[in-house]
Amino acid sequence: xxxxxxxxxxxxxxxxxxxxxxxxxxxxxxxxxxxxxxxxxxxxxxxxxxxxxxxxxxxxxxxxxxxxxxxxxxxxxxxxxxxxxxxxxxxxxxxxxxxxxxxxxxxxxxxxxxxxxxxxxxxxxxxxxxxxxxxxxxxxxxxxxxxxxxxxxxxxxxxxxxxxxxxxxxxxxxxxxxxxxxxxxxxxxxxxxxxxxxxxxxxxxxxxxxxxxxxxxxxxxxxxxxxxxxxxxxxxxxxxxxxxxxxxxxxxxxxxxxxxxxxxxxxxxxxxxxxxxxxxxxxxxxxxxxxxxxxxxxxxxxxxxxxxxxxxxxxxxxxxxxxxxxxxxxxxxxxxxxxxxxxxxxxxxxxxxxxxxxxxxxxxxxxxxxxxxxxxxxxxxxxxxxxxxxxxxxxxxxxxxxxxxxxxxxxxxxxxxxxxxxxxxxxxxxxxxxxxxxxxxxxxxxxxxxxxxxxxxxxxxxxxxxxxxxxxxxxxxxxxxxxxxxxxxxxxxxxxxxxxxxxxxxxxxxxxxxxxxxxxxxxxxxxxxxxxxxxxxxxxxxxxxxxxxxxxxxxxxxxxxxxxxxxxxxxxxxxxxxxxxx
Numbered sequence: 001x002x003x004x005x006x007x008x009x010x011x012x013x014x015x016x017x018x019x020x021x022x023x024x025x026x027x028x029x030x031x032x033x034x035x036x037x038x039x040x041x042x043x044x045x046x047x048x049x050x051x052x053x054x055x056x057x058x059x060x061x062x063x064x065x066x067x068x069x070x071x072x073x074x075x076x077x078x079x080x081x082x083x084x085x086x087x088x089x090x091x092x093x094x095x096x097x098x099x100x101x102x103x104x105x106x107x108x109x110x111x112x113x114x115x116x117x118x119x120x121x122x123x124x125x126x127x128x129x130x131x132x133x134x135x136x137x138x139x140x141x142x143x144x145x146x147x148x149x150x151x152x153x154x155x156x157x158x159x160x161x162x163x164x165x166x167x168x169x170x171x172x173x174x175x176x177x178x179x180x181x182x183x184x185x186x187x188x189x190x191x192x193x194x195x196x197x198x199x200x201x202x203x204x205x206x207x208x209x210x211x212x213x214x215x216x217x218x219x220x221x222x223x224x225x226x227x228x229x230x231x232x233x234x235x236x237x238x239x240x241x242x243x244x245x246x247x248x249x250x251x252x253x254x255x256x257x258x259x260x261x262x263x264x265x266x267x268x269x270x271x272x273x274x275x276x277x278x279x280x281x282x283x284x285x286x287x288x289x290x291x292x293x294x295x296x297x298x299x300x301x302x303x304x305x306x307x308x309x310x311x312x313x314x315x316x317x318x319x320x321x322x323x324x325x326x327x328x329x330x331x332x333x334x335x336x337x338x339x340x341x342x343x344x345x346x347x348x349x350x351x352x353x354x355x356x357x358x359x360x361x362x363x364x365x366x367x368x369x370x371x372x373x374x375x376x377x378x379x380x381x382x383x384x385x386x387x388x389x390x391x392x393x394x395x396x397x398x399x400x401x402x403x404x405x406x407x408x409x410x411x412x413x414x415x416x417x418x419x420x421x422x423x424x425x426x427x428x429x430x431x432x433x434x435x436x437x438x439x440x441x442x443x444x445x446x447x448x449x450x451x452x453x454x455x456x457x458x459x460x461x462x463x464x465x466x467x468x469x470x471x472x473x474x475x476x477x478x479x480x481x482x483x484x485x486x487x488x489x490x491x492x493x494x495x496x497x498x499x500x501x502x503x504x505x506x507x508x509x510x511x512x513x514x515x516x517x518x519x520x521x522x523x524x525x526x527x528x529x530x531x532x533x534x535x536x537x538x539x540x541x542x543x544x545x546x547x548x549x550x551x552x553x554x555x556x557x558x559x560x561x562x563x564x565x566x567x568x569x570x571x572x573x574x575x576x577x578x579x580x581x582x
Contacts, residue, residue, distance in 0.1 A: 003236070004303050011241050018263075018295045022251040025072040025314065026051075026059060027268055028084065029257040032076035033106055036142050039217045040269045043076030051075075053083050055259040058285040060087070063094045072314065074101040074265060075257065079115055092122050097416065099125045101173070101314075104153035105146055116153075120160050125169040127208060128154070131177065133195045141177050154202045163203045164449055167423075169442055170203075175210040179222055179231040181238060181309045185209040185317040193447065203449070205442065211235075211312035213266050213305040235304035243311030243318035249297050252314070259283040263297045265314070266305075272298050358432035359397050360425045367394040369461035370512065370552035371490025374398045376537050377556075382406040383456040386480060388445050388473070389413055389463025393422035396438050397429050399459070405435040410450060412443045446472040450480045458487040462552070465492045465515040474529035481559040487531070490554040492542055493519040502546070513545055519553060531557035 008016075030047035032039075063069060071091050078084055078100060088098055100119065107115050119126060130150055131141050138147035154170075157163070162170040172192060176182050189207035196202040212218050214231055222228040254262040261282050262268040274282045311318030353375055356364065374395045379385065379402040387396050390411030400409045413419050422440045430436035443449040445460075445467045458477045467473050477487050494516040498508075508514040517525070523534055538554040 004299050004301055007236060007239050007304075008244075008299075011239065016244060016247065016250065016297055018292050018297060019250045021066065021069065021253055021292055023070045023072050023248075023253070023314075024059070024063065024066075025074060025252055025254045025265055026087070027075035027254060027256055027265060028073065028078040028081040028087075030076045031080045032103070033080065033109055034077070034103055034142055034146065036217075040213050040215050040266060041076060042216050042269075047076050049257045050081055051083065051257040051259075053086070055255075055257070055284065056083050056087050056090075058259060058283075059255060060090050060094070062284055062287070063091055069095050070097045070099060071095045072099040072101070072252075074314075077103055077106045079106045079112060080109075085118065088118075088122050088124065096420070097125055098122065099127060101127045101129070103129045103142070103146075103150075104157075105149040107153050107156065108149055116156050116160055119157075120162070120168060123167045125171070126157065126162065127171045127173055128157075130154075130172045130192075131175050133192050137177055151200055151202070154196075154204070155200070158202060163205050165439075165441065167419075167442070169205050171206045171208055172204050173208045173210055175212055179212070179227045180234065181211060182209040182312075185310065205444075205449075206316070208314075208316040209310075209312070210314075210316075211305045211308060213302050215266060215269055215302050232301065232304065235308040238308040239304065240307055240309060240311060243307055246311065246313070246318040247297075247306060248313035248315070249306075253287075253292065255284045259285060261287055266302050267298055267300070270300065270302070272300065274298070354398050355401070356394070356398065358401075358429060359394060360428055362421060363392040363394055363397070363425055367392060369395075369490060370492055370542060371461060371538060371554045373459040373461055373488040373490045373554055374402070376490075376554050377457060377459060377488040379403060379457065384454060385409045385457045385459065386448070386450055386455045387411045388448065388458065388460040388477070389466070390422065390440065391415075391418045391461075393425070393438075393440065395459060395461055396422070396440070399457075400429070400438040401433055403437065405437060407437055409438040410455075411438070411440040412445070412448055412450070413440070414442065414444050416442065446476065448476045448480055452479050453482050455480045456482060456485050458485070458489075460487075460489045460491070462491055462512055464489060465512050465517065466509065467515065470517065471525055471529070474525050474531070478529045478531065478559055483559060483561045486533075486556060486558045488537070488554065488556045490538075490552060491522065492516045492550050493522050493553055495549045495551075498548060499546075508545070512542075513550060516550055519551075522553070522555070526555070526557050530559065532560050533558040 027041065029050040030041050030043040031050055032043035032047060033045060035044040063071065079102065092098060106112055130138065132138050135147040138150065139145065157170055162168040174182060174188055182188065185207060188209055192207050214222060214228065219228065222231050249263040252264060254265045254268045256262060256268045260273040261284055262273055276282055306312050368391060379399060381404045383403050384407065385399045385403060387399065387409070390396050390413050393411050396409045396411040403409060411422060419440050419442060426438065441449050445464065446469045458481060464470055464473050481487070492512040496518060498514055498516060502508050502514045526534055534555060534557045536553050536555055540552055542550045542552045544550070
């Protein structure tokens with residue numbers, strides 16, 4: 001521990017205390033149908049540590065007195081705990097999200113075949129272990145036949161709607177096969193998605209890259225191979241102070257199989273339980289969340305695994321920079337904006353020409369944007385419309401009325417709190433309209449969970465600037481549009497590229513400043529993606545920051561495949577005659 005604290009204190013004056021509790025992680029024990037070489041809880045078929053019903057009832061009591069928590073269930077194969085189903089069914093109404101960390105092969109154990117359907121019925125967010133996308137590497141780490149079972153399980157989950165339907169989130173967890181740091185999470189995710197999609201037709205939401213912790217079974221492996229000191233040196237030499245603010249131990253509480261509580265699951269595996277002022281061990285039965293905030297965290301040498309390179313947590317990498325980090329910053333910003341309306345956010349958007357009387361107030365008050373693309377679109381009855389970055393759903397609900405009962409509207413967003421608001425009022429809106437033609441899906445602009453060539457119109461209201469990979473976004477818009485389909489997108493552009501210091505400002509990212517393109521860049525990326533007939537339908541000043549002028553533009557573009565002679569269809573439709581097109 002001294003070495004970690006010495007490095008911590010010599011590189012930064014950042015004080016690491018516990019913050020507000022957000023996640024309660026429950027380790028149900030070390031019983032598992034696998035025996036993986038990297039396992040930090042020494043799980044296996046002979047595991048004897050199994051959480052009791054009494055301890056689970058204490059957990060449920062804690063949850064009932066602490067609102068707005070995420071329940072994160074782990075430990076060997078947690079599904080093998082005899083009280084697993086009881087915990088999920090009892091906890092589901094009390095918390096905002098249930099996560100289960102599954103090895104997937106447990107689905108094929110006798111009497112566990114029902115699990116995929118059980119997970120769907122209870123809207124469980126699955127994080128499934130798949131250390132690599134090749135059979136050789138997976139079986140080497142997890143045992144012969146594990147890869148084939150994992151692929152079979154993923155297909156079952158996809159068929160049930162996981163990664164495709166709103167609320168059915170499917171993430172994969174990667175960890176290296178040996179004593180080295182994982183590759184960049186965004187690169188790994190791209191590789192995984194391409195390979196699993198092309199080879200097996202499998203889709204998932206996010207990849208989570210984990211760094212192996214040098215404890216228990218993995219520590220023994222390193223010792224047997226004479227690599228422990230080298231691995232620790234690797235971790236220490238890659239210490240990254242930029243990840244400290246996001247360490248999972250600041251907002252997570254781990255509950256062991258026997259009810260003792262810990263700062264994290266690694267401390268749990270090492271027996272470093274929290275103690276009170278009298279040095280007595282604290283349990284889930286005796287603790288209150290108000291006793292956590294502002295307290296010191298119990299550190300050890302293993303903490304280097306969370307602070308090395310891009311950082312590691314139960315939800316992936318932590319470091320600044322890179323696609324996943326920007327998405328996380330934006331997600332955090334709009335999570336707050338969903339819970340506490342921000343009147344100053346984005347441009348004033350006028351819906352005076354639209355009937356919004358059927359849309360509840362809780363949606364209207366958290367509707368942020370810089371234009372009204374639906375109002376400027378010629379939406380036709382029966383069309384399929386996708387709104388990227390739909391937020392709480394205002395543009396989706398307006399579009400739903402325009403396309404009518406024979407049409408369909410799909411809203412895509414990566415912020416669960418916004419999707420929760422949209423889904424909460426969906427039944428009310430459908431009742432006012434007299435039909436239900438709208439749905440909301442969790443997803444990212446760079447990987448839209450919509451079938452190729454299935455959409456007539458794609459809209460987006462001040463969201464593309466929030467993406468760190470805008471070319472991918474336009475490529476996805478092109479992919480999902482039918483031939484002859486179009487997009488109408490409102491977004492923020494700048495008269496010159498925002499400087500680096502702006503791009504490192506989380507508030508300015510959320511306010512649509514840091515990620516803004518110039519108008520020329522915006523149109524060029526759309527054109528490069530294959531769009532024709534590009535036209536600016538509306539343009540007005542948004543705000544000036546540090547001498548840079550930011551404007552709101554609404555742009556329309558069309559997808560036309562090239563004919564036999566290699567010439568695309570005319571760039572403008574008939575209603576555009578006399579207007580300026582690119």
